[in-house]
Amino acid sequence: MDMAERKSALRARIWAARRALAAPHIAEAAAGITEHGLAWARADVSPGGVLTAYVGVGVEPPTLPLVEALHREGHRVLLPICLPARQLGWVEWHPGIEFARSRYAPVQEPVGPLISGDEAIAGDGGRPGLAGILLPATALDSEGRRIGQGGGYYDRFLARVDAAGARPATAAVVYDGEVLPPGAVPADALDRLVAAAVTPAGLRRLGGALTAAAE
Secondary structure (H helix, E strand, O other), X not given: OOHHHHHHHHHHHHHHHHHOOOHHHHHHHHHHHHHHHHHHHHHHOOOOOEEEOOOOOOOOOOOHHHHHXXXXXXXXXXXXXXXXXXXXXEEEOOOOOOEEEOOOOOOEEEOOOOEOHHHHHHOOOOOOOEEEEEEEOOEEEOOOEEEOOOXXXXXXXXXXXXXXXXXXXXXXXXXXXXXXXXXXXXXXXXXXXXXEEEEOOEEEEOOOOOOEXXX
């Protein structure tokens, strides 16, 4: 199989397993993800630092309780907005924030003042720049290769972070069993590595960093 076929097959396998999860199992995963996501932030992100995160929906790993906990601990938490050319912008999360259908992707997005990718990375209005990136994944391998849902939004954002010379902490959220052996996640030059996996069972350090997954 070529690279696209390998990625498609892996996504199909992981998402079939996710769709088979019972609702109580998904709900129970939230507590562990919150605990270990907070442990990651406390270890790797400066107190009160700016973080990007996301809200898992449906059978995705549930992350809203973690977003709420990060906010309570004093972090400024930014949620993604899809922009043209498969770029990401951001909106600051706060309790009670409203969501609306994206103009560019089949997802719900937070409603609020738009923060550009560059502003999120470098800081805006006198606020500090990005200290941590908590991102979605379909699967990871133990070397830090990540496969998303195929849009490439986060890989493009991570490339911009890298080009800006920023070095925020990175972690992706997956279920237990979705951190795969070395080389199990196919990667090309666009794909970026992440440094840690947050799962319901724990925080796992990976072999990657914020660099290209393949040259």
